[in-house]
Amino acid sequence: MTVTLITGANKGIGFETAKQLLALGHVVYIGARDVERGEKAAAELGARFVQLDVTDDASVSRALAAVDAAEGRLDVLVNNAGVLGAGAIDGPTALRAFDTNAVGIVRVTEASLPLLRRSSNPTVVNVSSSAGSFWAVTNPDRPEFGLPLALYSASKAAATMLTVQYAKSEPGIKFNAVEPGTTATDMTAAFGIGRKPEESAGVVVRLATLDADGPTGTLQDENGELPW
Template sequence: MTVTLITGANKGIGFETAKQLLELGHVVYIGARDAERGEKAAAALGARFVQLDVTDDASVKSALATIDSAEGRLDILVNNAGILADGVLDGPTALRAFDTNAVGIVRVTEAALPLLRKSSAPTVVTVSSSAGSFWAVTNPDRPEFNLPLALYSASKSAATMLTVQYAKSQPGIRFNAVEPGTTATDLTAAFGIGRTPEESARVVVRLATLDADGPTGTFQDENGEVPW
């Protein structure tokens, strides 16, 4: 059985990714900040729940310790938790954006590495965004060109770079970042745009279930590698 942890999985793309991986036979742990919502989501899917706040070191370590105790390894980590951080542009908002969208990846990945090394085919997928691609935001033909999300974009640039650097420093583990596509979730509700989380989750699932000889250190969407 493939053991998978998905952060921020009580709703949206994370929830749909959990659902699709469960259908493929994975043992899925739903990580969520809010215990009530996380437990409800896990119960609805038949998944397992771990309380996991990516901005809290103790919470992260406790979640991975729980998985270690129950499973003894982790095969797939999906760094999905993230916030939009729109609205006011100031120091506290910037710190919160980077703490969740970038530093949170470091916290969870570092805590997960010992368990991933026990897997025969360890894989890490980080849900990033082409809003963090210099190529996309400077291209008038791309929707990101007119997206006024400075902190989200900058923190997602960091998320993609972390993916590349982890791939270089951990050659035994596949690390890839994904642009799942503009999705209608709580994050994009204010813009009234996006396709279903189910469609976007398929892109995440594809990278999470790559063959052992699959790529690492890439940033991809449903059509392949994305310039950034």
């Protein structure tokens, strides 16, 4: 059985990713900040729940200790938790955006590495965005060109760079970043855009189920590798 942990999985793309991986036979741990919402989501799906706030070191440590105690390893980590960081651009908003979207990846990944190294096919998927791609945001033909989300874009650029650097420093573990596509979730509600979360989750699932010889250190969408 493949053991998978997904952060921010009580709703949206994370929830649908959990649903699809469960259907493929994975043992899925739903990580969520809110215990009530996380437990409800896990019960609905038939998944397992761990309280996990990616901005809290102690919470992350407890969550991975729980997975370790129950499973002894981790095969797939999906760093999905994220915030939009929209509105006023100021220090507190910037700190929250980077703490969740970039530093959160570091916290969870570092806590997960000992468990991932025990897997026969360890895989990490970081849910990033082409909004953090220099190629996309400077291309007038791309929707990211006019996206007014400086903090989100900058923190997702950091998320993709972390992916590349982890792929270099941990050659025994596949690290890939994913652009899941514009999705109708709580984060995008104000824009009134996006496709169904289950469609975007399929992109995440593809990278979460790579063979042992799959790619690493890439940013990909549903059509393959993206420049960034």
